[in-house]
Every structure is written in structure tokens, then in C-alpha cells.
Amino acid sequence: MRKGKISTAVIRRLPRYYRHLDDLYRAGVVRVSSSALAGDMGLTASQIRQDFSCFGEFGQQGYGYNVERLRGEIAEILGMDRDHTAVLLGAGNLGRALLENFPFQKYGFRLEAAFDIDPSLVGGELGGVRVYHRDEIGSFLRAHPADVGILTVPGGAAAWAAGLLAGRGVKGIWNFTNVELPEDELPGVQVENIHFSDSLLTLSYFISEERP
Amino acid sequence: MRKGKISTAVIRRLPRYYRHLDDLYRAGVVRVSSSALAGDMGLTASQIRQDFSCFGEFGQQGYGYNVERLRGEIAEILGMDRDHTAVLLGAGNLGRALLENFPFQKYGFRLEAAFDIDPSLVGGELGGVRVYHRDEIGSFLRAHPADVGILTVPGGAAAWAAGLLAGRGVKGIWNFTNVELPEDELPGVQVENIHFSDSLLTLSYFISEERP
DNA sequence: TAGATTGTTAATCGATTAACAATC
DNA sequence: TAGATTGTTAATCGATTAACAATC
DSSP: OOOSOOOHHHHHHHHHHHHHHHHHHHTTOOEEOHHHHHHHHTSOHHHHHHHHHTTOOOEETTTEEEHHHHHHHHHHHTTTTSOEEEEEEOOSHHHHHHHHHOOGGGGTEEEEEEEESOTTTTTSEETTEEEEEGGGHHHHHHHSOOSEEEEOSOGGGHHHHHHHHHHTTOSEEEEOSSSOOOGGGSTTOEEEEOOHHHHHHHHHHHHSOOOO | OOOSOOOHHHHHHHHHHHHHHHHHHHTTOOEEOHHHHHHHHTSOHHHHHHHHHTTOOOEETTTEEEHHHHHHHHHHHTTTTSOEEEEEEOOSHHHHHHHHHOOGGGGTEEEEEEEESOTTTTTSEETTEEEEEGGGHHHHHHHSOOSEEEEOSOGGGHHHHHHHHHHTTOSEEEEOSSSOOOGGGSTTOEEEEOOHHHHHHHHHHHHSOOOO
């Protein structure tokens, strides 16, 4: 299905395609052409056709793409049908925001447990997920291997926690600490960063006009 | 100082340079060469010199770069010395996580107010920031113009809130809603997105092996 | 059928890497 | 001074755009 190596530029556009196709699908739209998508999304029709053609032939000449089919193909490419499992480390405000508000199941993830050191949280539930003590991570993962570890711990604990997750065989780490993880010490683990600080500084750059 | 148009690829690397140089600075390192930086950060020395040279000549042949100076130059390029002001819309879990834990001042931002509709929050403080009722946004911004609006409202309220902020003259919107903002209806406003869902789906792609 | 739109090949554009003279 | 390392120009690589034959 996949033809050769797919560039990360293409892959990072896939979730946006999915989001837009999902909107169209929910609005009852049946077909869409690459040029209509391009207009909606601020891309070129050429680029869209190139992107999709990395993965197969999803369209039909003279017609365009069936919205439901294309949405489904992209969901599958993204692995949304794999029923991935995840654990969350650090149930502070940010961890809690994810536990209580983020629709993991919508993206094909099952959140199996959260870990923290705060005694007032341990033993309870947040967003329907059981909270365990940090010391139990190892034994929990031995019994229930997880695909992804979500890092919402303080920056100081990030490297330690990442190493532990890697040692327990997670395939990916979703890193919310504003800290670079030592990826060469995490062999075989995909790291996806959400660096709030980098994002804010990028915005800061764009709103700071040239000095007079 | 800036030579021609700077590509966004370069700009998005600047915060990482800053972060690394700040680490070196705090560790007491005085000088660094492009090849040392390259080794640390997984880039090429060529790329690093190209990137810096977009903004000026910060190094010295035979010596390299002075860490403190380079860190300062990048901080200035990023606008970290501009004392930007910001308001936050939506003091749910995620908004609270930012209010209570994110070091805005470290990046040159002053968070002036938060807004929500929850009566148990309005009138109080979170992370040292006063919480006002949503209906007061307009009058507050008229009295205290802000550079950036931080959107941590539910997706359904995102477009409305963005329009309001744009109408009140913010220069940038830091968008945490997993929704695309209608940027053509926000003239002159820079939008910087943190799409948790896109990030998780990207990770999902990379941990989903080819089907047999 | 005629019109529309794909998938793909070729052309262009931009970003990264390599090389090296300048010089500290 | 000799060695090291920059800033910049040129070469390469990759990604985006354009064009068009295939075909629904």
C-alpha cells in the first residue's frame, strides 16, 4: 500500500486531512475533489493528489474522492483502528486536562492508567481512569504492556520517566515536558513532542515587528 | 539586521536553539562552535551557521560563538525582551495548567487576565491571575490592550472567541482548541496552533507498523 | 459522448549540505 | 604563527507545483 518512504511533511498533513474530511462527512458531504479540498484548506490541488498517491489510489477520474472512503483510508493509514493503549505519567493540571477532556477513544487510544505521587490522587479516578502511585509503573506495565506513555510530569522527572517507559517496551512517548528527551538513549521509541514554550516563542517572533 | 525573508523552517528552529543555549549558559559554558552545537542537537554545522547568518554575524572565526551573546541575540530575535501582554480565555483544566504552571515571564509575556463563565471561578485568582466573566472581555481589552489571546475554550466557542479577540486588536492567538480557526476572517492576526489531536495522530502513525 | 478530475511525470522552487576563502 | 572556525557561495537534495495523458 505504501509506496517507498513517506516524508514527514506528508505525514504531518494527514491529521489535518482527516479532521477536514471528518467535518465534511459529518456535514453529509458525499464527494469532494482535490481542488475543493485545496480551496478549503489553503493547499494546492496538486499537493493533495501527490500526498494521497503516496498511499494508494483513492479517487476516481472525473468524480473526485468519496468522502467517507477517503476519511476511512486516512484513519487506517494513521493507525486509528489499531486500538492503541496508553498510560499517563503525572496527573497535575495538564495531565488532568488530558484525562478529563481529551477524547482518546476518538483517535483509537485506550487510556489504561495514570500515575502520580500525590497521595490525594493515588487510589482514585480521574476522567474514568484509575490513578496509581508512581512506584507501581513498572509492575503495571509488566502486567499490561502499553503502546504509548504520555509524559506530563515536571521537566526534572522527564528523562527518568522516559527511560522507565522505554525499558518497559512502549513504542511511543507523547512528551509534554518542555524538555528535550535523550532520544539516542530511547532506542526504538518514537518521541512526539508538544513544546508549549517553542510554540509561544514562535508566536512571539511573528508578533514582534522589526525595531525602528 | 534581518536579511530578506526568513523561512518558517528557520524560525521554528530558533526556540530550540534558545533552549539549548540557555542550558549551556546555565551550565557555565562560555563558548560553543557550530559543530559542537550540531552534535548536541542532531543538526549539521552548516545548517546552524546558515540559520544564524540570516540574522547577523554572531560568531568569530577560529573561536566559535559566545554562548551568552548568542543566547541574547536569539532571545531578542524571538522578541523575548518585548514584554508582551496576554489574556487567557477559558479557565478549564488546560487553562488552569497554563495559569498555574507555565512560566510566561520567562518568555517575556505578562498574563494580565483570565476569562471564564464558571461563577465559582469568576472574581477569584488562578496562578496569581484575576479571573473575570467572559462578558467582560471586550471592556477589559478596551482598557488594557493585549498582544496575545490564549484560546483554551471548548472547540465550539473557538471561532466566536477568536473573532472577538481579533476585533479587539490582538496581534496573535495561541490556539489550543483542536479546531482550525478561520484565519482569513482574522486579518492581521498571527495564529499559532497547538493541536493535541494532530500530534497524537502523528505519533499513532509512527507506532503503527505495516500490516502483514 | 463531453466534461471533469484523477494519478503521475516533468519542471520549478526552496532548503539543506558541502566546500572554501577569509580571518581570528 | 598555525590551527580552528566562521560566513558565504556553490552544489545537492527534496518537496511543491505544473502539466497532461488516462479515464470515469
